[in-house]
Each structure stands twice: as C-alpha cells, then as structure tokens.
Amino acid sequence: MGKESGNAFDFRLFKRLLKYTNPYRLTLYFVAFSAIALSAFGVLRPILLKLTIDESIVNTSMENLIFYVSLMIGVLIFEVIFQFCFIYYANWLGQEVIRDLRVNLFRHMLKFRMAYFDKSAVGRLVTRAVSDIETIAGIFSQGLFMIIADLLKMVAVLGVMLYWSWKLTLIVLIVLPFILYATRIFQKKMKSAFEEVRTQVSNLNSFVQERITGMKIVQIFAREETEYKNFKVINDKHRKGWIKTVWYNSIFFPIAEIASSITIGLIFWYGGLRVLESDAISLGVIVMFMELVQMFFRPLRQIADKFNTLQMGMVATNRVFGILDTHSSIDDEGSTVLSGIKGDISFKDVKFSYVEHEEVLKGISFDAEAGETIAIVGATGAGKSTVINLLSRLYDIKSGEILVDGINIKDATLVSLRKEIAVVLQDVFLFADTILNNITLNNPEVTEEQVIQASKEIGVHDFISTLPNGYHYNVKERGVMLSSGQRQLIAFLRAYVSNPSILVLDEATSSVDSYSEQLIQDATDKITKGRTSIVIAHRLATIKKADRILVMDAGKIVEQGTHKQLLKKENGYYKNLYEVQFMEEAI
Known part of the structure; x- marks a missing residue:
C-alpha cells in the first residue's frame, strides 16, 4: 500500500475504500445529484444578474426587474436546499463508512496472535483505530464530493463564459495554466507533508500513552526530567510536520488570489474598452464575467484546500488498510467443537x-x-x-x-x-x-x-x-x-x-x-x-x-x-x- 505514497492520489486505494459505500448507494447517488444541482443553480445566478442589468436596469424596465429578481430569489432558495442536502448526506455517508471500517478493523485486530501485539506499539494501534479512521470521514464530507462539486461548477462556468464571449473567456484561459501548475505542485507537496504529519501523530500518541500507563515507573526511578526532554523532541517533530503544511498553504493561496484578481482586472479593462466602443459586449456581460471568474477560480482554491483533506484521508486509509492487510491471526481452521471434555x-x-x-x-x-x-x-x-x-x-x-x-x-x-x-x-x-x-x-x-x-x-x-x-x-x-x-x-x-x-x-x-x-x-x-x-x-x-x-x-x-x-x-x-x-x- 505504502509504495505509491509519492503519487498525488492513489486510485486503487480509493477504489477499495469506495467499496464501503456499497450498502449506501442511494445516498451516494443523491449526494452526486445534489452536487450537479448545485453547479446548475450556481451558474444561473450570474446569468440572471446579467439579464437583470441589460434588460431591466439599462432599459429601465420595472416589470423585467421584478421578474428577474423573483427568479434569483427562487434559484437562491433551491440552491440553499441542495446545499443543505449535499452537506448533510455527504457527512452522513462518511460517518456510516468509517463506522463499518472501524468495526472491520477492530474485528480484525481481535484475531491477531499475541506475537503481533508483542511487536506493535499500543499507541500506534489506537491511532489507527480512532484518529486515522476519523480522518477518513473527511474524504466523503470535505474531500471527494466537494472536489466533484467544484469541478462540475468549473465546467458549467466555463461553458457559460464561452457561450457569451469567447474573447473574455480567452483571458481567463491564459491565466488558467499557471494556476493549474501551482495547484499540481501544491498537491504533491501536501501529500508528502501529510504523510509526515500522520507519522508524527502516531509517534506522539504512542509515547504519551506508554508514559502515562507507566507513570509509576517514571516517578519511582526519577525519570521525569528525561521523559520531559524526550517528549519535547517528539512534540517538536510533530510541530515541524504541521508547519510544513502551513508553509505550503501560505505560498499557494496568495498566488491563487493574485491570479484571480489579475484576471478580473484584465476582463474589466478589455470589456470596458469594448463597451465604450459599442462592441457586442454589454455591461451585463462584464458584470457576469466578473462574477463567473470568481466562481471559476474559487473552486480551484477550494479544490486545493479540499485536496488537503483528501490527502490526509488517503494517507490514513493507507495506514488502516495496512493493518487490515496484515495476516497475523492464528489459523482457525479446526472443525471439532470441544464441549464437556474430560480434561486430558x-x-x-x-x-x-x-x-x-x-x-x-x-x-x-x-x-x-x-x-x-x-x-x-x-x-x-x-x-x-x-x-x-x-x-x-x-x-x-x-x-x-x-x-x-x-x-x-x-x-x-x-x-x-x-x-x-x-x-x-x-x-x-x-x-x-x-x-x-x-x-x-x-x-x-x-x-x-x-x-x-x-x-x-x-x-x-x-x-x-x-x-x-x-x-x-x-x-x-x-x-x-x-x-x-x-x-x-x-x-x-x-x-x-x-x-x-x-x-x-x-x-x-x-x-x-x-x-x-x-x-x-x-x-x-x-x-x-x-x-x-x-x-x-x-x-x-x-x-x-x-x-x-x-x-x-x-x-x-x-x-x-x-x-x-x-x-x-x-x-x-x-x-x-x-x-x-x-x-x-x-x-
């Protein structure tokens, strides 16, 4: 499992995890439908805003203004409803999956022979069964489905932009490769950083649990100062692991924000010139594009953020499946049931x-x-x-x-x-x-x-x-x-x-x-x-x-x-x- 840790995303590992959603297929499909609906309603708002400006405000039509505002309110209501359904059921699905996964893991560990526990730190096993599995829930609640929803919204936004003005869309597409390249680098770096974080969390849990359990020995032999120093070293490694993730976030998100602002500035400049020259581009189109650009680049930033959650979940999944793939149980292939034996x-x-x-x-x-x-x-x-x-x-x-x-x-x-x-x-x-x-x-x-x-x-x-x-x-x-x-x-x-x-x-x-x-x-x-x-x-x-x-x-x-x-x-x-x-x- 761990061999592919350098990849940004392990599809074989994810496919295996996805099998745990089989009993909840209807919920999975409904969450997917909600993601599609959110994308559709999301792009409708800028379009209605464009129509409101061009056909109501510019033409000073009160009737059209009331009509388009009413449509926007309706779209907003439906968007809120599907947003609720999407968030609730994605989280519900994640909790159902990790419940089943945790049960399987614990049942598997119950069958391990004593030799396995002789060689394995209790703290690491506790980390796998508790915090690692909890992290996996984020794949469904904050990672996978959020990324899918964002990608669908980006596709819908791009389609709308191309329909209304290929020239303004070209400005967006010129900036896009730089954002995609930065996102790709960010994902790879975060994958490595999160693996280190999970390792240090496991080491920290193991150290703390063993010292608390053996506190009597620590105090009897006056080892408090030594164990304190050892803890500071382990805790510092844990801090450094998290600081590395903070460092990558601190670099990426300002870059994404600057790229979005530059794109909006270019659209406002080019589109404004076309409006002044009485070109085919209207004021409503410019306002719509400014809204669409935000909707287009915001998912990119969110995808990177959600990919962090997804990466942490995949690292945790890799570790949990590592235990599930461990064959260290006593062979229970006997068929004779002992009952009421004499005791020879x-x-x-x-x-x-x-x-x-x-x-x-x-x-x-x-x-x-x-x-x-x-x-x-x-x-x-x-x-x-x-x-x-x-x-x-x-x-x-x-x-x-x-x-x-x-x-x-x-x-x-x-x-x-x-x-x-x-x-x-x-x-x-x-x-x-x-x-x-x-x-x-x-x-x-x-x-x-x-x-x-x-x-x-x-x-x-x-x-x-x-x-x-x-x-x-x-x-x-x-x-x-x-x-x-x-x-x-x-x-x-x-x-x-x-x-x-x-x-x-x-x-x-x-x-x-x-x-x-x-x-x-x-x-x-x-x-x-x-x-x-x-x-x-x-x-x-x-x-x-x-x-x-x-x-x-x-x-x-x-x-x-x-x-x-x-x-x-x-x-x-x-x-x-x-x-x-x-x-x-x-x-």
Whole structure:
C-alpha cells in the first residue's frame, strides 16, 4: 500500500475504500445529484444578474426587474436546499463508512496472535483505530464530493463564459495554466507533508500513552526530567510536520488570489474598452464575467484546500488498510467443537520459539490426566508460561502436538478450545468497569446471582461486600482501586464462574500479602477440585499437594514426580531449588 505514497492520489486505494459505500448507494447517488444541482443553480445566478442589468436596469424596465429578481430569489432558495442536502448526506455517508471500517478493523485486530501485539506499539494501534479512521470521514464530507462539486461548477462556468464571449473567456484561459501548475505542485507537496504529519501523530500518541500507563515507573526511578526532554523532541517533530503544511498553504493561496484578481482586472479593462466602443459586449456581460471568474477560480482554491483533506484521508486509509492487510491471526481452521471434555492433556515433543532460531521449548512431552493437578516450576525464562500460552493457542507451536482429550488443538475451533480453559495470570488485567462485569466479562449467560453464589463458594464474597456498591464497584482503569491480592481474587472468581474443564494458574500468589495468599490458596483448593489444573508456581510451598510436579530448565523438563519423590533425589534440581527458597524464607 505504502509504495505509491509519492503519487498525488492513489486510485486503487480509493477504489477499495469506495467499496464501503456499497450498502449506501442511494445516498451516494443523491449526494452526486445534489452536487450537479448545485453547479446548475450556481451558474444561473450570474446569468440572471446579467439579464437583470441589460434588460431591466439599462432599459429601465420595472416589470423585467421584478421578474428577474423573483427568479434569483427562487434559484437562491433551491440552491440553499441542495446545499443543505449535499452537506448533510455527504457527512452522513462518511460517518456510516468509517463506522463499518472501524468495526472491520477492530474485528480484525481481535484475531491477531499475541506475537503481533508483542511487536506493535499500543499507541500506534489506537491511532489507527480512532484518529486515522476519523480522518477518513473527511474524504466523503470535505474531500471527494466537494472536489466533484467544484469541478462540475468549473465546467458549467466555463461553458457559460464561452457561450457569451469567447474573447473574455480567452483571458481567463491564459491565466488558467499557471494556476493549474501551482495547484499540481501544491498537491504533491501536501501529500508528502501529510504523510509526515500522520507519522508524527502516531509517534506522539504512542509515547504519551506508554508514559502515562507507566507513570509509576517514571516517578519511582526519577525519570521525569528525561521523559520531559524526550517528549519535547517528539512534540517538536510533530510541530515541524504541521508547519510544513502551513508553509505550503501560505505560498499557494496568495498566488491563487493574485491570479484571480489579475484576471478580473484584465476582463474589466478589455470589456470596458469594448463597451465604450459599442462592441457586442454589454455591461451585463462584464458584470457576469466578473462574477463567473470568481466562481471559476474559487473552486480551484477550494479544490486545493479540499485536496488537503483528501490527502490526509488517503494517507490514513493507507495506514488502516495496512493493518487490515496484515495476516497475523492464528489459523482457525479446526472443525471439532470441544464441549464437556474430560480434561486430558498431552504435550508430545513440543518445540516453540518466539524469535526464529531461538527455541524457548526444546521438545517437551508430558501427560496430565483428567482431574489431575500438574505443577510446573523452574527458573525465570525456563519456559513455564510458554506452556500455557501454547495450550490456549495464543501462539502456535513450531513442531510436535498438543492434544486435549486425544484431539489435536489445531483441529478444534478456537472459541470452543478457549471456552474449556480458564487462565489466572500473575499480572491480572481488569477493565475500567464494575467488579461484576470484570467477572462475567459481560457474558449475558452469567447472572449476578450466579456470581454471588460462586464468590461465596470460594470465599471471596466477604471481601467484595466490604467495597462501596459491592459487585457494582468500579475498579477504574486496570483495577487501580484494588490491591494486587484483591485483583487476584477477582481473577480467580472470573475463572471459576466460567466453569472450565481445564484451569491454569500462572504464579497466582507470587506478589500478594500473606492474608490474600491464604484466601487465594483456599480458592485454589476449591476451583481445582475435580478439574484438570496446571499450576505454575514461584513459591514451592503452594504446590506440595500437586499430583505431579514438572521441573523445567532452559526449555526442557529435567525432572518430574510428586513433592516427596523430588525431595528424595540427591542433588536434584527441585530439591536444591526448594532448599534455597526455604532458607530465604527462614531468614
């Protein structure tokens, strides 16, 4: 898409965008008709003015004066009506198109694999989905149709001028090439300038969003001055991008205005001489031409101005379609719908790498029978969390197989697979919404009564009841109104009400206080009962009851067995890990 950025206008890109108007063809046609009507009524006014002067004022005819003035009032009324229809429905069409486009874009992004979000700045994606798409609306409301209307008016004006006086028209045509050349140069320069503006807007959005999100880190490490300086640099680049567009506008529009004034002066001079010499040119024709010249050159200036809007819209379109053309989704070609599964899990020689040629998992194999609790331990970077990412198909494996109840997860539909698995992450994410909505995730099938009953079963109800408005308490962005332990309990309840066949706990007690840890431990015992569970543990004391413990190191399973079995291994990895942690806690 971006390869043709040097062109003033990308017709293939525009043709693709125009497909989004297909459901609104009648509106599109009506807007086009309104543009034609505006052109017709626009040129009628100067003609009526000419007739009023020559047949009423010069001939002192009151009857003709009343007649032509009445016609002008009628034309003006119709022009106002079509102007309203044109502006309203062109804007309406633009909003309908960007609504559909934004829905398509968001739906497309929802399917992206995690690897895409790992490499993409959130601020840039937000810019594409919000401000860039809003800019596209200008193509319809202020760009395309306005340009078409202006071009039609110019053609109509030129036809009228040729009909009444080819000599005066020749004066206009002599000046026209200079205006067209300046307009062409202006369009190319503005295309380049707007691409730079959109890039800098994206960079600015990304920087601001990341710093606001990570403000705690900025302040803890006293990086305010550094980030302030970095922001000034990025903001200055943004300013320079816009100044460049202002510079081009400052040059072009005075040139266009001077050309229009010179043309009017030449017509007044030449036409005045012809009137004094009793030539075929009348006073009414001169006045009409002065009006027509304004109508002829004004659209040229407006076209250049509207082309700015069109260019910004096309640059934004290019960026949005760039995301729509990105194929980074997990292949969902499976046809098997998982429902009510037992929960048997089997990893068979699974290999995986986030970065090519840098394997994170180096051929791991293990089985978990239905109802078993499997714990995975190991040092940071051993590949523990990767295991659960692959089980939920947030990433696809490089080789090997992952089976659930004997079915390859690639043969199952993504939705049915993920409905059978509930995950409680170490870093709990809560939306800026009520506790109830964060638990149900707005699933209409889960009622508030069910949530309250579930919270009582796992011992969370008392904590929620102490909050203002209870289950309708708004936790604000990312759940900042709750402690890490409280957020973790909400995550446990979220997993529990989904009634999964397989439960995954990713270091769920690694960063909570002792009181919350006890609540979480009780909740863990409750929700893991009777279902297959995979527990990734940092504190080894929390996994003593696991049916089996897998010990990972550098992407491989180096040991496995129960807690007691692993402690009996002389110089075993798990035994050394446990003793070191036990001594640290004792200190």
